[in-house]
Amino acid sequence: MRLLGGVYEGPGSHGILRLAASMRGVHAVLRAGPGEGYFPALYSGRERDGRPAPVTLSPLHEGRRESYAPGDLPRDLSGVARRHPGVEAVILARSEAALLSGEAVPEFPAPGADGGGPAPITCDWQTPGMGETEAAELALEDLVRAHAGAKLERTQYPTVNLFGPPVFGPGAGAEYDEAERLLNLVGVEVNARVPLGATVEDLRRLPRAWASVLLYREVGESATLFLQDEHGIGRVTTPMIGAAGTGAALRAVGEACELDPRFVDRTVWSELSRTSKLPWYARLERPEAFAGRRAAVFGDFTYPLGLGYALAREVGLDVAACGTYLVHLERDFLFHAQTFTEGGFVEDDPQKVAGRIEAVRPGLIVGTELEAPIAEALDVPLLPLCYPAGDRPFVERPLMGYGGSSILADRLDEALG
Amino acid sequence: MTILNESGIPDVLPPLHAVNGLAQRLPGALVIVAGTRAEAHLVRSLSPALPDPRVTFAVLDPDDPPQQGQLAGLAVEAAGRGTELVLLVCGRTASSLGVDAAFEARLAARKLDLPVGAVDSDAPYPTPGVLSTDLEDRVLAALVGLCPKRRTSELVEAASQAKRGGLFGLRGRGREEATGQGRPVVLLGAALSPGSVAGLVAELARTGVEVSGAVPDVGGAGLPPVGEGTVVGVLDPNLGTAADASRDRGARVVRTLLPIGVDGTARFLQDVAAEAGAGSSEVVRARSVWEELGALRNRVRGKRIFFAGDTGFEVPLARFLADAGAVVLEVGAPRLDRRFLSEELQTLGPGVDVVVSPDWRGQLQRIEAARPDVVVASPGLYAPLVARGHLCRPPRDFVRAGLHGYEGARRVLELLAKTFDRAEALDALSL
Structure with missing residues (x-):
């Protein structure tokens, strides 16, 4: 036990919810005490995009079993797809109170066995004490594992997957935009942005890319390693921060996508002379x-x-x-x-x-x-x-x-x- | 009035979010939130950028559950020189890890020689559901437990001395009309509504009732004695546990309307005065207040209001606004304690629907269908509703403005009028 003035990271469930809220067509079920559902308020106040947070609370200890009141976890999980027609993937996040209660994770039939949609991703690796970043990383890996299509051919022209920060990250959307702008300049298209704004269809076609560019390693590490191991997609892990880091990352992308290095260099110089002001500031x-x-x-x-x-x-x-x-x-x-x-x-x-x-x-x-x-x-x-x-x-x-x-x-x- | 139970998942801000606000309201208090990383994150995320330094977190390690007495030791370590009161807030995770909050509080009180209250933020209520203001109720119940306990005879003596001392500086107003009050009166609530208690004290003084104190205390006056024969006037609709704690001490909790709105305030003042042994009638005063509010009433008359809040204040607010001429479409109540609010529910107009445990998706659909003039919306629904073109106001704004008493009634109407004015000004812009 420690006395702290605050914490940097939230619990694991918060990381899973951040990930689910970053994507489209993914809905999270939060198994937690009835007074723990703060994510919608946080999302509403931070993102201010007018979208209700894709989270449903399944309250612990509150379901009156004889009625249809929420609280029965298997029923709440199966009810999500019915109540939200656009949902293609359901993910379960358990709060620390739920994890400490010792409640078992319900088992679900294999995907498609009952003719319904895919089985919910239950994140059964969650443990009390796990931080939000680690949980978001593992949950993204689970989502990619569950949905990445098998035996897909890579695109005819060079494309990459962008693995960046999830929602609430400072300037998260702008980071993807800037990375995509630079990649387009060197002649590389973006196959999918993950997780911010990604759909389940984007996850399916991840294996079509030539490489994965890891903008935010904290969350994308395991998923890109999975793509590398299972689908042979190389990784670019240099942080695209500062002029030197960005140049190194672009050259690594050029190498992974078999681009002409002279063309990549010309693009880098052009950007250094026009866009990048940090070297000028230093000089x-x-x-x-x-x-x-x-x-x-x-x-x-x-x-x-x-x-x-x-x-x-x-x-x-x-x-x-x-x-x-x-x-x-x-x-x-x-x-x-x-x-x-x-x-x-x-x-x-x-x-x-x-x-x-x-x-x-x-x-x-x-x-x-x-x-x-x-x-x-x-x-x-x-x-x-x-x-x-x-x-x-x-x-x-x-x-x-x-x-x-x-x-x-x-x-x-x-x-x- | 119809009460429906939707058995849904309402959008409710977790009660723990109020920790910082309560710490600021209780000067000299040190608040220790014991739990895992989840509680600390919740409080930090929903607090202003620079949280109150008197709120600290005892973060438990799930792999190494604390030993008995360890939390009390940490409380002793954290208590500084200016600490006058310690509140140990323990929730579900702390009790799962074996923390006995009441024991730790007793131990810490003995070691520190200070009052230490244990607050169980997740203890279940007799009625299912959660309100965002539940922590206030628990903290106030803990404070009632820390009030001095004396017998009636001593209390009456203390009250007469307090009268001479002039509580809240309002002695003069009450003096001339004092009519031999029999029992000391304590006001319970309005923790986060500044100015409310002082206003009600003045109103009670006008009716000839001297208030011996308030919980939480106002202006550093200290906690008043609560015991046999004390008359407790409950100010907020969410204070079921605190009212029960007062009753357990032998106090007489007045069963009346809450002092919200004109008629509510009139009934409250009249019943509290009667219970304290100083009978008075508020009919004339209430009528004159309604007349004074005429212009503001015209601003809300006929306006259609949908209550989708999470504070529990929605029921008395709906009662008042319906009386003022607004059309209340629906009142969402994430938890409804019918026994505690029986007087309020009886007074609600016939056209008002109360939906218990409303589902937030259902609320969104009904709001879309009804197109109300204003929605009193909980934080999670606020931005989605504004994005759909609805005019919204968070219920916390009403609470913060101070909605108790006759002046509170004016503030509520002014707040709504301002909301309409602002919306009209924005609508008039050609963009």
């Missing part, structure tokens, strides 16, 4: 503007690593601390972080994170909304660029790609003065 400012200025970066996985690398190598700041709250990715994170900082750390207690940040006495904090108190206490600028971020803009701005690097340059210019 235009005096070296003293960055030298010796310490920055602390904290967040999920892709963003702190990508931003940390860009700040350290491209801008020239001293990234004195770079951390993640994703404890299950500890080894991976520390391995990548050591390439640009000696201050890599893994911590999920906001107070201890604040302690680590305070210890390096930074002049800039790039983090989540939970770093706001420490930024205020130290009186240093905070760029809340990592999930969970409190702002909810109507117009999303990317951080990935060349467009994103220019936005990063603007934010840095504003913060560093």
Whole structure:
């Protein structure tokens, strides 16, 4: 038992619900206490797109068995497809209260055995204590496993699958748009965007792509590994953050899609000269503007690593601390972080994170909304660029790609003065 | 009035969302939410960006359940110098992991020498369902448990001394009309409605009743004694457990309408005064208030209102607005305690349908079919309804505005009038 001032991640069920709400035609059944259904309110307040959250609550301990009141899990699961005609996939998320109650997951007949739709994805790997990111990753793998079509031929022209962040990720939709814009420039089309906006039909045709571009490794890792192992689809895992990261990712895509490397290079140079302003910002400012200025970066996985690398190598700041709250990715994170900082750390207690940040006495904090108190206490600028971020803009701005690097340059210019 | 049970899944904000608001309302209180990551995430997600530092989370590890007394130890560790009261909020997950909240609270109280209340946020109600304001009820029940307990004779003495001291600075108004009040009066509720209690205290003083205190306390006056013979006036429709806790202490909980709306306030004042032994009639005052509200009533007269809220305040609000001339199409009640709200339900007009456990999809369909002028909508339905072109208002706005008493009635009508004005102004724009 620990005393915490807050948590970075929600429970596993929240990750599954985020994933389901990201996609179209996927409906989640949340098995939870009657007072735990906060996702619709959160979705309504954060996304503000006017779509009701595709979540149905199956209340624990409340179903009066003699009546047709909700609470009977098998009946609630089967009722979802009936009540929501457009639903093609149903996924079960169990809250920690449901997991701790020891209730067994009901068994369902094999897909199509009873002539009905596909069996619900029950996520029977859920355990109490699992974080939302890990659960979202495993749930996406389950969805891809259940729906990816077998023996599909790859497309005639080069296409890739984009595996990006789910709903609530800061600027999630804009990240996909920017990545797709750049891929189109090098002559590669997007076969499917997963999970944001993906339909079950998109999942079916995932094996047609030539490669998978992993924009947000936290959620797409297992699904892309499955596609690689079962369907031979290669992966591009370089984070598309900063000008260097974006260029490396585009060149890797070019290689995977058998493109002419000179054409990819020409596109990269053209974008560097027209769109990407981060290298210009780094060159235009005096070296003293960055030298010796310490920055602390904290967040999920892709963003702190990508931003940390860009700040350290491209801008020239001293990234004195770079951390993640994703404890299950500890080894991976520390391995990548050591390439640009000696201050890599893994911590999920906001107070201890604040302690680590305070210890390096930074002049800039790039983090989540939970770093706001420490930024205020130290009186240093905070760029809340990592999930969970409190702002909810109507117009999303990317951080990935060349467009994103220019936005990063603007934010840095504003913060560093 | 018809009551239907739809046996559906209503859209209800989890009661735990109110932790931050309650912590701000209780100065000097430290709130410890014990549970897993889920509870901490829920509270953080539904709170403002910078949550109250007096709310802290005891996050339990499901693989390593806590030992007895460990939570009390953490409470001692977390309590700072300014802490006057500790509330241990434990839900279903904490009890699944073997936390005995009442025991931990007793232990922490002994170690800290401070009042420590145990709040079970998931304890079942006699009637099925959940309201987003349930935590308020539980916290108030815990506070009632922490009130000093004295015998009637002492209470009467204390009340007369308090009268001389002038509670809430309102002594002067009540004095001249005081008519030998027999029992001390305590107001219970309006935790998240600022100004409500002070307004009602003033109204009661006008009728000759001095209020000996309120739960939660107002202006740092401290918790009043609640015990045998205390007259408790319940202000909110969701306070079943808190009212029961007062009754268990021997207090007399007044069975009357809630002080929401003009007639509700008049009945409340009259019945509380009668119970306290200071009879008065509110008929003249109520009539004059209705007359004063004439212009505002004209703004809501004939407007069709659909209540799809989750706070429990919808039933008395519907009663008031129907009396004010609005057409109430439906009142959704995620949980309806018919016994506790019997007076309210009896007073609801004949044309009002109450739907218990409404299904949110059914509500959306009925709203689409009825096209009401305004929907009082729960947070999950708010954006989808606005996207479908409906005019919405969250029920929390009414609660925050302070809907109790005669002034509260005015504020409710003003809030609705403002809503209509704003919608008309936006509709008039040529985009």
